Amino acid sequence: MLNVVGLKVNYGAIQAVQGVDFTVNDGEIVTLIGANxxxxxxxxxxISGLLRPxxxxxxxxxxxxxxxxxxxxxxxxxxxxxEGRHVFEGLTVTENLRMGAxxxxxxxxxxxxxxxxxxxxxxxxxxxDAATLSGGEQQMLAMGRAxxxxxxxxxxxxxxxxxxPIYINKIxxxxxxxxxxxxxxxxxEQNAAQALQVADRGYVLASxxxxxxxxxxxxxxxxxxxxxxxxx
Amino acid sequence: xxxxxxxxxxxxxxxxxxxxxxLGYTMVYGIIKLINFAHGDIYxxxxxxxxxxxxxxxVDFGVALVSSMVICAALGMLxxxxxxxxxRNSPRITALITAIGVSxxxxxxxxxxxxxxxxNFPQVVASHRFTVFGVAVxxxxxxxxxxxLLLMVALxxxxxxxxxxxxxxxxxxxxxxxxxxxxxPNHVISFTFGLGSALAGAAGVLIGLYYNSIDPLxxxxxxxxxFVAAVVGGIGSIPGAALGGFLIGILETFVQAIGLSAxxxxxxxxxxxxxxxxxxxxxxxxNVKEKV
Numbered sequence: 001m002l003n004v005v006g007l008k009v010n011y012g013a014i015q016a017v018q019g020v021d022f023t024v025n026d027g028e029i030v031t032l033i034g035a036n037x038x039x040x041x042x043x044x045x046x047i048s049g050l051l052r053p054x055x056x057x058x059x060x061x062x063x064x065x066x067x068x069x070x071x072x073x074x075x076x077x078x079x080x081x082x083e084g085r086h087v088f089e090g091l092t093v094t095e096n097l098r099m100g101a102x103x104x105x106x107x108x109x110x111x112x113x114x115x116x117x118x119x120x121x122x123x124x125x126x127x128x129d130a131a132t133l134s135g136g137e138q139q140m141l142a143m144g145r146a147x148x149x150x151x152x153x154x155x156x157x158x159x160x161x162x163x164x165p166i167y168i169n170k171i172x173x174x175x176x177x178x179x180x181x182x183x184x185x186x187x188x189e190q191n192a193a194q195a196l197q198v199a200d201r202g203y204v205l206a207s208x209x210x211x212x213x214x215x216x217x218x219x220x221x222x223x224x225x226x227x228x229x230x231x232x
Numbered sequence: 233x234x235x236x237x238x239x240x241x242x243x244x245x246x247x248x249x250x251x252x253x254x255l256g257y258t259m260v261y262g263i264i265k266l267i268n269f270a271h272g273d274i275y276x277x278x279x280x281x282x283x284x285x286x287x288x289x290x291v292d293f294g295v296a297l298v299s300s301m302v303i304c305a306a307l308g309m310l311x312x313x314x315x316x317x318x319x320r321n322s323p324r325i326t327a328l329i330t331a332i333g334v335s336x337x338x339x340x341x342x343x344x345x346x347x348x349x350x351x352n353f354p355q356v357v358a359s360h361r362f363t364v365f366g367v368a369v370x371x372x373x374x375x376x377x378x379x380x381l382l383l384m385v386a387l388x389x390x391x392x393x394x395x396x397x398x399x400x401x402x403x404x405x406x407x408x409x410x411x412x413x414x415x416x417p418n419h420v421i422s423f424t425f426g427l428g429s430a431l432a433g434a435a436g437v438l439i440g441l442y443y444n445s446i447d448p449l450x451x452x453x454x455x456x457x458x459f460v461a462a463v464v465g466g467i468g469s470i471p472g473a474a475l476g477g478f479l480i481g482i483l484e485t486f487v488q489a490i491g492l493s494a495x496x497x498x499x500x501x502x503x504x505x506x507x508x509x510x511x512x513x514x515x516x517x518x519n520v521k522e523k524v
Contacts, residue, residue, distance in 0.1 A: 048412055074414035086409035088402045098395075099402050103414040105395060145413060 001026045001184055002047070002153060007056035009039070009046050016042040018208035019056070024153065029175070029185040031216070033192040033229055034205035040188045041083055044155050047186075048080045049073045060153070075103050079151035083158045083188075085142040089131035093122050096130050096141055100148025107150065115144040118177070136167030143174060153184045160191050172198055192229040196220045204229070237367045239489045240482065245373040245442065247481020248380030252435035253458030254465065254473035255387060256308075256428025262404045262468035263424050265324060269331040270311060272455015273338035274429045278304045278436025279353065279446040280342065286354045293356045293441070297379070300437045301430040308429025309422050317418065335455075342448035350447040353440035376438045383434055384474055387427065391470060396423055404468070453497065457484075460504045466517025475515060 002024040009017040017039040024030045032040050045051045047058055049070035058065040065073055079100075088096050097115055101108040116123040119140050125133060130141055139159055146154060156175065160168040172194055179185050179198075189195035196202050199216035204225060212225065219225050253275055260268045281303050282296040291299070315334050319327045360371045391397040403410045403420045410417060439454070440446050461480040465472025480500055487499040507514065 050408060050411060069416065070411040071414040071416045074412070080412050082409060082412055086406050086412075088405050088409065090405055091398065091401055095398050095401075099398060099410070099415070100413050102395070102399060149414065 001061060002186070003057075003059045004043070004047075005057050005059075007043065007046065007058065008054045009042050009051055010054045011042060011051075015054075016208055017046070017053075020205070020208070020210055022203050022210065022213070024184060024186050027182070027184055028200045029179050029187060029198055031187040031189060031195040031199040031202045032205055033189060033195055033202055033219075034211075035229075036190070037207075038205040039208040040205055041157055044080060044157050044186070044188060047073075047155060048078065071103065074149055074151075077150075077152035078155065079146035079149045079153075080155040081139075081142045081146045081157060081159060083161065085135075085138045087130040087133070087138050087141050087145070089129065091130055092127050093130055093133070093141060094126045096145050097122070097148050100145035102149075104149065108148070111148050111150060115147055118147070118174075119144050136163050136170065139163060139167065139171060140174070143171075143178070147178065147183075151183060153186065154178060156185065156187045158188055158190060160189065160194070168194070192225070193220070196225075234366045235489065237365075239485045241367060241369055241373060243482030243485035244478060245376045245481070246485060247478035248377050249435045249439050249442070249477075250454065250458045250461045250481050251474045251477025252380055252383065252431045252438075253454060254461040254477040255384070255470060256432050257459050257462040258465070258467055258470060258473035259400075259424050259428045261462070262470075263400060263421055264316070264320075264327075266316065266327045266331065267459065268425075268428075269328070269455070269459075270334035270338060271428070271432055272451030272453075272458065273335050274304050274308055274311075274451070275432040275436040275439070275454065276342065276446070276448060276451035277307060277338065278433030279440040279450065280346070280436075280448075281433070282437035282440050283351060283353055283446055286356050293375075293437075296356065297434055297437050300433040302433075304433025304436070305426040305430040308425040308432075312422055312425040317421075335452075339448050339452070346448070348448055350445050353444050353446050355441070355444070357441060372441055376442055379434065379438060383431060387431070388470070390427065396420070400424055457497075457500050460500050463504060463514055464507050466514030468518075469514065469516035472514055472516035 004020060004022050007017055007020045008015060020043060034040055042051060046053055047065060049065065049068055053066050060076060060078065063076060088099060097112055098108060101111055121137060122141055122144055130138065133141060159171050163171065175185060175187065176198055187195055187199065196216040196219050202214065202216050202219045203210050204212040253271065256271050257268060260266055278300045281300045285291050285299055286296050311334055315330050316327055319330060357372060357375065361368055391400060399415045399420050403415060403417050407417055457480055458477065461476035462473045464479060465476030483499060483503065484496045487496045
């Protein structure tokens with residue numbers, strides 16, 4: 001479904017991603033794990049078209065994403081939940097969700113009902129300014145907003161970051177739920193243990209390169225991964 | 233007391249012109265953080281367009297107003313496309329200086345093409361004066377205030393209740409997140425310039441009718457006063473710009489009424505200085521910490 005080959009991305013003068021290869025197959029949950037600064041967020045931003053690769057290709061169902069604008073990439077079926085949630089403050093919860101369906105106004109209302117079914121707490125708060133939501137609620141709003149576009153591939157950038165433990169489990173349940181609806185998921189997480197538990201496959205990144213790859217279970221059991229990312 | 237109400241009426245009329253202009257400043261600033269110093273000159277073009285179609289084609293007020301809004305919207309979008317869009321990723325000061333350049337270009341271009349002399353704006357609506365409780369009101373004043381309020385209500389409906397208006401607000405708070413939901417910021421920015429310029433075009437026709445005279449430099453001072461109005465209301469805030477416009481208009485007429493006509497412009501700038509010192513975010517503005 002998504003095939004990344006030899007991807008290099010510069011962030012100003014820094015080469016944040018130094019030749020990365022990975023694939024996401026239809027129906028999988030794939031996770032990229034690694035420390036801060038390993039280049040994970042840069043990869044997601046490049047897939048979404050916010051950054052341009054300096055070398056390499058990103059192919060999504062035979063389309064070369066490197067040439068498409070962010071809005072074309074959304075239209076092609078890829079939605080991203082950005083790091084730090086980035087809900088639209090000053091807009092109500094409903095307005096935030098409607099913006100998620102910006103490119104598909106015809107199916108907007110039925111999709112809104114579906115998202116409210118999945119996130120009843122958002123329905124309760126539908127007329128509230130998104131800025132007044134708690135961190136966990138904002139994360140759900142950001143995920144609901146991405147689901148409004150009916151994506152085939154969902155990119156999640158650090159969805160559990162900065163959340164209370166009770167919400168972290170909830171967010172991972174939501175990821176499994178979204179996956180069960182037939183959405184392919186590419187997940188970036190610092191919380192490597194939980195990410196590898198839900199993921200079919202994982203890639204370990206360090207300083208802009210893939211260091212290791214395997215199934216979620218295999219990486220969880222790997223001594224090097226345990227030592228470096230799972231606290232022994 | 234009569235004088236007070238008389239000046240209040242005069243101030244509201246002038247203030248609605250400033251409010252219409254201030255809305256354009258504040259919307260553009262809200263979305264690309266640019267003070268569009270050419271905005272006052274769009275208003276001048278709007279007045280000239282009204283002058284032209286009324287004299288040439290003998291159209292009525294409504295046609296002059298609406299066509300001026302359409303022409304100015306198109307001009308605003310064209311200026312954005314030619315002058316500001318190529319500078320989207322340049323430092324803000326570059327775009328600001330370009331805006332000043334565009335302003336000079338429009339002022340001197342119009343002087344060059346049509347002459348710098350002052351012209352009489354055709355009085356397409358016959359002026360009637362009537363007296364209510366000793367306060368003199370003209371039908372032109374009522375027309376200016378009514379049209380302005382209707383346009384502000386229409387703007388509010390567009391910004392709050394349409395897909396494009398919501399996208400405008402989304403881009404204003406978080407452009408990157410807006411791109412991630414599929415909004416093309418270029419379309420939204422262009423739309424914003426069109427909307428603001430249409431209001432400036434309407435203001436140009438209304439002021440022509442009110443003051444009777446137009447010239448290529450007529451946009452300079454009102455443009456700056458409307459900018460002050462937008463800052464007073466809180467730059468980026470739409471209700472703030474409307475309120476700021478009325479406040480500045482009322483202030484100006486009251487300063488004139490107490491015999492300080494020579495200082496009416498100075499009074500507006502004093503307000504700007506005071507606001508920047510005491511309440512830099514303006515009346516409805518949010519305190520935003522700049523990231524460095």
